[in-house]
Amino acid sequence: MILEISNVLVSSDIITEQFCCDLDKCKGICCVEGDAGAPVTMDEIAGIESALDTVWGDMSASAQAVVDQQGVAYTDRDGDLVTSIVGGKDCVFTCYEGDCCLCALERAYRQGKTQFIKPISCALYPIREKRFKDGTVALNYNRWDVCEDAVKKGKELGLRVYRFLESPLVRRFGQEWYDELCAVADEYIKAYK
Structure with missing residues (x-):
């Protein structure tokens, strides 16, 4: 499912999936x-x-x-x-x-x-940003087998992708946008439990 947050298209996987880099393992x-x-x-x-x-x-x-x-x-x-x-x-x-x-x-x-x-693309990983010719920006969760330990650690901590990447998301889109993302995420999670 795709959610729109202030003209940015956000894949629902960014809200539902869990992730936390585990540098000790990867x-x-x-x-x-x-x-x-x-x-x-x-x-x-x-x-x-x-x-x-x-x-x-x-x-x-x-x-x-x-x-x-x-x-x-x-x-x-x-x-x-x-x-x-x-x-x-x-x-x-x-x-x-x-x-x-x-x-x-x-x-x-x-x-x-x-x-x-x-680069913000590094800081945002596992989110990948796609820019379309019309100016639309889309954010997708990128699954990569080298990050399986990060997925495991994220699940252990109960840390969702958008929460793990709070700082780079704020850096890229601003605090107001991130706060809106969190509000939409809270509603989405409640609706789809």
């Missing part, structure tokens, strides 16, 4: 699996480029070579702007802490070294 595999980089906007590319000097030392030599050759982003086969990748799968901004893959951009932000956090 080790951040979403940064190094897939066939394209993370979707980005032109504004985000500017933010990434402004943070590049700060995170350069955290990037692998092969990631640095890719950025030197093609920049921080490219247009994928679907015509979308995405972060550059290494070896057809690893995001160039992947860095490692122990056996975990982390985002060099986010780590630098958390350390107070840069103002750019990371």
Whole structure:
């Protein structure tokens, strides 16, 4: 079912499904699996480029070579702007802490070294945003087998996708929109129990 929240189409799975990243189990595999980089906007590319000097030392030599050759982003086969990748799968901004893959951009932000956090598409995962030519935005829950531990943890905690992603949803759409989403979600859950 699709719900409309202030001109944003929201899949009901975002309200009903449960999810909570479990970095201890998945080790951040979403940064190094897939066939394209993370979707980005032109504004985000500017933010990434402004943070590049700060995170350069955290990037692998092969990631640095890719950025030197093609920049921080490219247009994928679907015509979308995405972060550059290494070896057809690893995001160039992947860095490692122990056996975990982390985002060099986010780590630098958390350390107070840069103002750019990371692409909103990364922060919103497992929600994927689709923009249509008429300006309509749709949010869908993306199921990926590498996130099965996150689904399990979400169920253990009783944490729904939209609650888990409160901060990035507020970052993307604003507090007023998120409050409306919560109100609609409460009514939806009551109606479909």
